[in-house]
């Protein structure tokens with residue numbers, strides 16, 4: 333007998349709860365995995381890829397090391413990142429659409445790999461920093477927010 337639409341939907345939801353990763357971000361290795369998977373998407377993204385590859389060029393290992401330390405400092409409090417990221421972004425040829433895409437990819441990467449309070453914190457931090465960068469760059473008019481037209 334064929335299953336009804338709602339039964340099929342329920343099966344999909346059951347499968348998803350098994351397939352979905354129920355693990356939170358807890359260690360440096362978790363942060364490295366998140367950062368690797370996120371920049372794996374960024375590097376091949378039609379909108380963001382060219383901007384990153386143009387600036388970073390063949391220096392990806394050093395760039396990744398900086399980003400591991402940034403996100404470890406944000407999420408695990410290691411204090412290993414001491415840079416100032418905003419000025420590096422202020423000179424990039426970007427618009428609101430780039431920040432929207434960056435956030436879309438980041439939030440999706442977190443959700444695909446982790447869930448829990450730290451995963452929520454990672455998404456919240458990304459949203460707030462992206463909002464701050466975009467606003468300081470004059471890309472977000474008042475009453476506008478990222479991820480909305």
Ligand code: HEM
Nearest residue numbers: 383384387398402415416417420426430431434458461462
């Ligand atoms: C439109 C979105 C974004 C683009 C196109 C972008 C692009 C870049 C590029 C090209 C660099 C390398 C800069 C350089 O070495 O001169 C960089 C560095 C960095 N980005 Fe972004 N970025 C974006 C958003 C963000 C956001 C929202 C965050 C934080 C949540 C972030 C965190 C960083 C950090 C920590 C660095 C390293 C800065 C350093 O060298 O100390 N980026 N980004």
